[in-house]
Amino acid sequence: MNNYKTKTYIKNFKNREYEFFVIGADIGGTNMNFGLSGVKNGNIELISSVHFKTLNFKNISEPLTTAVDYFREKYKINNFKGAAVAAAGPVLNREYCKLTNADFEIKKEEIEKIACCKGIVINDFSAVGFGINLLKNKDLIKISGNVKDYGNKKGVMAVIGAGTGLGESILVFDQNLGFYVPLPSEGGHTDFPAENKFEYDMSDFIKGKNEIPGSVFYEDFISGRGIENIYSFVKHKKFYPGSEYTKIIDSGDKKAPVIAKYSGKDRTCKKTMEIFIKFYAKCARNFALTILPEKLYIAGGIAQKNILWFQKDLFISEFENHKTYSKILKKIPVYIIKNYNTGLHGACFAAANLDMGEIFKK
Numbered sequence: 001m002n003n004y005k006t007k008t009y010i011k012n013f014k015n016r017e018y019e020f021f022v023i024g025a026d027i028g029g030t031n032m033n034f035g036l037s038g039v040k041n042g043n044i045e046l047i048s049s050v051h052f053k054t055l056n057f058k059n060i061s062e063p064l065t066t067a068v069d070y071f072r073e074k075y076k077i078n079n080f081k082g083a084a085v086a087a088a089g090p091v092l093n094r095e096y097c098k099l100t101n102a103d104f105e106i107k108k109e110e111i112e113k114i115a116c117c118k119g120i121v122i123n124d125f126s127a128v129g130f131g132i133n134l135l136k137n138k139d140l141i142k143i144s145g146n147v148k149d150y151g152n153k154k155g156v157m158a159v160i161g162a163g164t165g166l167g168e169s170i171l172v173f174d175q176n177l178g179f180y181v182p183l184p185s186e187g188g189h190t191d192f193p194a195e196n197k198f199e200y201d202m203s204d205f206i207k208g209k210n211e212i213p214g215s216v217f218y219e220d221f222i223s224g225r226g227i228e229n230i231y232s233f234v235k236h237k238k239f240y241p242g243s244e245y246t247k248i249i250d251s252g253d254k255k256a257p258v259i260a261k262y263s264g265k266d267r268t269c270k271k272t273m274e275i276f277i278k279f280y281a282k283c284a285r286n287f288a289l290t291i292l293p294e295k296l297y298i299a300g301g302i303a304q305k306n307i308l309w310f311q312k313d314l315f316i317s318e319f320e321n322h323k324t325y326s327k328i329l330k331k332i333p334v335y336i337i338k339n340y341n342t343g344l345h346g347a348c349f350a351a352a353n354l355d356m357g358e359i360f361k362k
Contacts, residue, residue: 003052003053003056004050004051004052004063004066004067005050005051006048006049006050006051006070007048007049007051008047008048009045009046009047009048009049010038010045010046010047010048013047013075015075015076015077017038017040018038018039018040018045019038019039019040020038020039020079020080020081020352021036021037021038021039021047021071021075021077021079021080021081022036022037022038022039022044022080022081022082022083022084022348022351022352023035023036023037023067023068023071023080023082023083023084023115023117023348023351024037024083024084024085024086024127024344024345024346024347024348024349024350024351025060025064025067025083025084025085025086025344025347026086026124026127026343026344026346026347027054027060027085027086027087027088027099027104027106027124028054028088028099028101028124028163028164028165029054029088029099029100029101029102029163029164029165030053030054030055030101030163030164030224031051031052031053031054032051032052032053032054032057032060032063033049033050033051033052033341033343033344034049034050034051034052034063034064034067034344035047035048035049035050035341035344035345035347035348036048036049036071036075036077037345037348037351037352039081039352044134044345044348044349044352046341046344046345046348047075048070048071048074048075049341049344050063050066050067050070050071052066054099054102054104055102057104058103058104059104059105059106059110060085060104060106060107060110060111061110061114064085064110064111064114064115065114068080068114068115079116079117080115080116080117081117081118081351081352081354082117082118082119082120082351082352082354083111083112083115083117083118083119083120083351084119084120084121084122084127084347084348084350084351084354085106085111085119085120085121085122085347086121086122086123086124086126086127086343086346086347086350087099087106087121087122087123087124088100088101088102088123088124088164088165088167089101089123089124090123090186091121091122091123091126091184094108094120094121094122095107095108095109095120095121096108096121097121097123100165101164101165106121107121108120108121118354120350120351120354122347122350123167123169123184123185124167124343125159125161125167125168125169125182125184125185125299126169126182126184126346126350127343127344127346127347127350128159128161128167128169128182128299128337128342128343128346129159129169129171129180129181129182129183129346130180130181130182130345130346130347130349130350131339131341131342131343131344131345131346131347131349132157132159132171132180132297132337132342132346133179133180133346133349134342134345134346134349135337135339135342138338139337139338139339139342140297140335140336140337140338141307141311141335141336141338142333142334142335143310143311143315143316143334143335143336144316144319144320144330144332144333144334145295145296145330145331145332145333145334146330146331146333154173154175154294155173155293155294156170156171156172156173156291156292156293156294157170157171157180157293157294157295157296157297158170158171158287158288158291158293158295158296158297159171159182159296159297159298159299159337160187160283160284160287160296160297160298160299160300161297161298161299161300161303161337162188162219162222162223162224162226162280162300162302162303163223163224163300163301163302164223164224164225165188165219165223166187166188166189166217166218166219166222166223166226166283166300167185167187167188167299167300168185168186168187168188168287169182169183169184169185170182170183170185170291170293171183177353187218187287188217188218188219188222188223189217189218189219190217190218191215191216191217191218192215192216192217192218192220192221192279193286201233202230202233203216205232205233205236206220206221206229206233209229209232210229218279218283221276221279222276222279222280222283223302224254224256224257224302225256226276226279227255227256227259227260227272227273227276227302228255228256228259230272230275230276230279231249231255231259231268231269231272234268234271234272234275235268239267239268239271240267240268240271242268243265243266243267243268245262245265245266245269246266246268248262249262249269256302257305259272259273260273260302260305260306260309263309273306273309274314277309277310277312277314277315277318278314278315278318280310280315281314281315281316281317281318281319282318282319284296284298284319284334285318285319285320285321285322285329288319288329288332289322289325289329292328292332293332294332294333295332295333295334295335296332296333296334296335297334297335297336297337298310298334298335298336298337299337299342299343301340303336303337304336304337304338304340307336307338310336316334319334
């Protein structure tokens with residue numbers, strides 16, 4: 001029985017129409033996605049993808065081998081120009097990554113051995129950054145900001161996104177290359193700035209619950225486990241009595257999507273999501289004030305699956321809430337990225353541009 005799923009994006013595929021092919025991979029704490037892209041007329045097209053669950057594996061060898069074999073057999077491809085694996089964790093010398101939220105290592109030499117081509121390891125949010133070069137209007141939902149009144153053409157942009165973890169990246173336009181280049185970041189692991197007793201109490205509760213020896217990070221609040229942490233604290237404070245949904249949530253392994261699902265029916269779930277959205281907006285605001293981007297993109301599965309929460313006044317009012325620079329924040333265009341494959345597109349984009357080595361020295 002296959003332990004993977006596949007998707008096809010180009011129905012009438014003709015091998016000879018493409019100049020060359022590349023492999024991209026987006027490896028997170030929950031899902032592993034491998035993509036085959038072809039390049040023709042300067043455009044990078046995602047042709048097919050193969051999807052696995054990360055926790056079913058201890059290394060990348062088996063799923064990558066399966067994906068490569070699938071692409072070779074189905075599309076009759078003998079050679080790949082490059083392979084780029086984007087991983088959710090700090091990357092060393094574009095050659096190695098230990099995933100932050102899974103017991104999983106990725107090595108460049110392993111990628112090159114299996115794919116039989118030049119390979120590279122990049123951060124998952126660097127891949128999202130590269131992927132933004134390929135976004136279309138249909139991939140975006142604008143939730144705030146005035147495009148006409150703010151920003152310079154080809155100015156700095158920013159992307160933030162929560163899923164299993166929390167990622168951030170700054171995008172700088174390279175005039176010589178003609179596209180945006182992401183700068184690596186681990187901003188999701190910066191300290192969470194509690195502002196009042198309620199937030200201090202929540203921070204202490206989460207530290208105790210998860211046996212965290214030092215500071216709590218933004219990621220401890222703004223991620224899948226962050227939603228679970230907030231829910232546990234709200235339930236601990238006994239703001240509301242339990243409901244028929246409490247047992248459903250408590251008995252499940254993956255609580256975050258269920259909490260979001262019942263946020264319209266259960267008051268504890270609703271309170272949890274309100275806190276989560278407020279903290280997300282606060283983090284996005286602080287990030288935006290740090291670099292004053294031309295545009296701010298919100299990526300990640302949580303935003304994609306809970307768009308209505310981000311379109312509510314709660315997120316926008318908190319993002320724009322600043323005693324000195326509220327007017328500037330109101331002008332920064334904020335977009336939610338709807339395209340689930342942005343990171344996969346970005347990994348393929350990086351693989352197609354491996355010969356432009358300078359972009360990976362930044």
